[in-house]
Amino acid sequence: MMKLYYSPTSPYVRKVTASLIELKLADKVERIAMNVWSDSVSAYRSVNPLGKIPSLVLEDGKVLFDSPIICAYLQSLANNDKQGLLLPTEADRAQQAQLWQAAADGLTDACVLRFLELKRDEARRSADWQQRQETSIKTACAWFAQQPLAEHGFSLGTLSLATALEYASLRYSEYNWREQHAELATWHQSFSTRPSLRETAPPTS
Ligand SMILES: N[C@@H](CCC(=O)N[C@@H](CS)C(=O)NCC(=O)O)C(=O)O
Numbered sequence: 001m002m003k004l005y006y007s008p009t010s011p012y013v014r015k016v017t018a019s020l021i022e023l024k025l026a027d028k029v030e031r032i033a034m035n036v037w038s039d040s041v042s043a044y045r046s047v048n049p050l051g052k053i054p055s056l057v058l059e060d061g062k063v064l065f066d067s068p069i070i071c072a073y074l075q076s077l078a079n080n081d082k083q084g085l086l087l088p089t090e091a092d093r094a095q096q097a098q099l100w101q102a103a104a105d106g107l108t109d110a111c112v113l114r115f116l117e118l119k120r121d122e123a124r125r126s127a128d129w130q131q132r133q134e135t136s137i138k139t140a141c142a143w144f145a146q147q148p149l150a151e152h153g154f155s156l157g158t159l160s161l162a163t164a165l166e167y168a169s170l171r172y173s174e175y176n177w178r179e180q181h182a183e184l185a186t187w188h189q190s191f192s193t194r195p196s197l198r199e200t201a202p203p204t205s
Contacts, residue, residue, distance in 0.1 A: 001059070003030050003032055004016065004032065004055075004056050005032050005044070005054060006032070006033060006034065007034060009203065011108045011163045012067040012108065014163045018199075019071045021195065022082070022085060022159070023075070023077070023079075024078075025077060034053050050065070050066075068101055068102075071087075072086075075087045085154070086159070096157060097152075098156075100152075100161055103144065104144075107136070107165075110134075111133070111167055111168050111171045114130055114171070117129055137172060141165075141177045141181055144184060145181040150187055159197075162192055165177060166192070166202070170204070
């Protein structure tokens with residue numbers, strides 16, 4: 001059985017667990033909880049030298065990271081009826097899916113960096129750095145609001161966006177992307193009814 005190192009709130013892990021559900025591969029993976037902010041990260045670095053989650057350990061012991069590489073591998077394992085589900089086979093849609101995944105991961109990165117900055121002692125915090133991440137979050141949301149999301153349908157690109165937006169709501173609730181971008185709110189409302197998203201929603205505390 002493959003092993004997935006995870007935490008319940010990681011948005012990058014969520015992309016992987018939602019992908020497993022979409023591809024009907026969830027029963028092929030054993031989950032191992034890993035708190036990367038605890039001392040156990042030292043030993044975990046022998047699995048993933050970056051000390052980050054998610055990591056997927058294959059049956060032959062090979063380790064895959066990070067989430068885009070894991071999701072591409074999962075797509076390669078999928079049955080025929082799931083071919084092209086995460087990573088479309090048609091070139092233009094495939095490029096769109098990859099680009100949106102990169103932009104959504106960047107949006108998530110900015111939310112993570114902002115959150116970590118706010119966890120520092122007040123005296124050591126940088127207002128400029130926080131502001132820079134907030135600008136990236138806002139401009140990424142504005143950019144996505146202009147993209148043909150509904151027309152594109154489901155892929156790793158739109159899945160990554162849904163998890164990124166929900167992570168923004170969790171960690172940066174002061175910014176209401178739904179109010180700022182009605183088109184994103186409408187798209188997300190319908191997209192997020194998918195069981196893969198419902199079943200992987202992070203705990204709210
Ligand atoms: N680009 C990576 C990002 C993974 C990542 O940053 N995960 C966070 C948890 S949400 C982490 O493990 N952080 C620990 C650290 O940065 O030292 C991916 O897509 O998998």
